[in-house]
Amino acid sequence: MVRAICAALWVMALLGAPAQAGDRLPVRGADISSLAKSEDLGGVYRQADGRRGDALRILKRAGLTHVRLKVWVDPADGYNDKAHVLEIARRAHKLGLKTLIDFHYSDRWADPAHQTKPAAWADLPFDRLVQAVRDHTYDVLSALRRQGTPADMVQIGNELNGGLLWPDGRWDNWPGIAALLNAGHDAVKQVSHRTKVVIHLANGADNGLYRWWFDNAATHGIRYDVIGLSYYPYWHGTIEAFQANITDVATRYGKPVLLAETAYPFTTADKDGWENIILSPEPYPGYQATPQGQQAMIAKLYDVLREVPGALGLVYWEATWTGVPGNGWDPEDPASGNAWENQALFDFADRALPGLATLGAG
Known part of the structure; x- marks a missing residue:
């Protein structure tokens, strides 16, 4: 018992006490990876009162601290590449917004079901694949540093x-996973020791997954600074299970934790003719698919995070991915649509929703 109490006190000293009710968490962010393409295709963003404005400036005025930008290696549509990341980072930096860079190490979406190598890396032997991860990571981050916009945090995958990077870094090859992730970690630290490295998993309420993964990470010497979680309430289990998992993860591994992805619908309607991924009028019990329901879910997740030692905050996924024709999910198919526009933080008249102010209030 004494040993357990001492261990708990050590973790509290390392991570800090939970935030108090009303405290603003240090990371109040939004993934805006779709923004550059949206703007190029005529996307418009407005303040809540309908006045047109710059999307980044609207986010900053709402109280956001970070923007998240994904990086693809050689995307078919030319977006989410180094050049676009640099441009958005420049704009964000001018407004005082920090960046979380999200390396997918793919030419398209990487997620639990898809971890496809970039075409240019497909046939590389393992040692050269490790070097490609290191070089790509260093190339993007050093370019950000040179332009005066160094990354605050970086997701390695x-x-x-x-x-x-299946199969070389698949779940059944932990030495391969470790070599690839540590190559990315070391490239981040070569550019800047201040930049925090995030290891990011989905299914944020699945404690068995997180213990299996991060116990293996410890066994195989994977280096990182922050544990990132995706938690979508309508997919990943109850809020109570999420709270239990993120609290366990923070204390068990002694690392800060970040809700790196979440979202919630403000309507069941569709704008672009492409069926939305979430259609239920009440995707999570007690939270309707309305502007008020979306706002209440964001507030609830902040309440959870304030109870977790070492919780950094929340990043809302694709806040600016509105229903702009041509800005669909498939970079190889200009005719594809957006199944997510009913979960953006701008409504179908392009006005900032109440959830954005709640996100910024943190």
Whole structure:
């Protein structure tokens, strides 16, 4: 018992006490990876009163601290590449917004079901694949540093439940996973020791997954600073299970934790003719698919995070991905649509929703 109490006190000293009710968490962010393409295709963003404005400026005025930008290696549509990341980072920096860079190590979406190598890396032997991860990571981050916009945090991979760069870094090859992730980690630290490295998994209420993954990470010497979680309430289990898992993860591994992805619908309607991924009028019990329901869910998740020692905050996924024709989910198909526009933080008249102010209040 004495040993357990001492261990708990050590973790509290390392991570800090939970935030108090009303405290603003240090990370109040939004993934805006779709923004550059949206703007190029005529996307418009307005303040809550309808006045047109710059999307980043609207986010900053709402109280956001960070923007998250994904990086693809050679995307078919040319977006989410280094050039676009640099441009958005410049704009964000001018407004005082920090960046979380999200390396997918793919030419398209990487997630628990897809961890496909970039075409240019597909046939590389393992040692050269490790070097490609190191070089790509260093190239993007050093370019950000040179332009005066160094990354605040960096994800080495995206939703790594089953590893990355399959099959070399698949879940059944932990030495391969470790070599690839540590190559990315070391490239981040070579550019800037201040930049925090995030390891990011999905299914944020699945404690068995997180213990299996991060116990293996410890066994195989994977280096990182922050544990990132995706938690979508309508997919990943109850809020109570999420709270139990993120609290366990923070204390068990002694690392700060970040809710790196979440979202919630403000309507069941569709704007672009492409069926939305969430259609239920009440996707999670007690939280309707309305502007008020979306706002209440964001507030509830902040309440959870304030109870967790070492919780950094929340990043809302694709806040600016509105229903702009041509800005669909498939970079290889200009005719594809957006199944997510009913979960953006801008409504179908392009006005900032109440949830954005709640996100910024933190």
